Amino acid sequence: MKALDRPTLGISLCVLSGVLMAGMFISVKSVSDDIPLGQIVFFRSFFAILPLVIFLWMRDEFPSGLATKRPSAHFLRASFGASAFLPPSPLWRV
Numbered sequence: 001m002k003a004l005d006r007p008t009l010g011i012s013l014c015v016l017s018g019v020l021m022a023g024m025f026i027s028v029k030s031v032s033d034d035i036p037l038g039q040i041v042f043f044r045s046f047f048a049i050l051p052l053v054i055f056l057w058m059r060d061e062f063p064s065g066l067a068t069k070r071p072s073a074h075f076l077r078a079s080f081g082a083s084a085f086l087p088p089s090p091l092w093r094v
Contacts, residue, residue, distance in 0.1 A: 041082060 028040055056062035068074045 037086075 024044070028044065032040065052066075053062060056065040059065070
């Protein structure tokens with residue numbers, strides 16, 4: 001087994017990722033009635049970028065690792081992510 005071949009670590013990180021995502025969704029849903037949508041999206045993104053910056057800094061890829069070669073695709077992905085927080089339309093319930 002190679003030094004980088006650690007399936008137990010990979011599985012553990014996948015499970016941890018799922019648990020943290022579920023916790024984030026629960027937190028967003030619980031505060032969505034009291035806090036404006038823009039504020040929720042901002043703080044969700046702010047706390048998501050902190051581990052990313054630390055990871056890139058440890059690999060000596062910060063800030064170049066944040067650059068994108070396809071800004072239009074990045075904008076499209078960000079738009080889909082932001083639209084996930086919009087309330088459902090009454091037409092969707094038909």
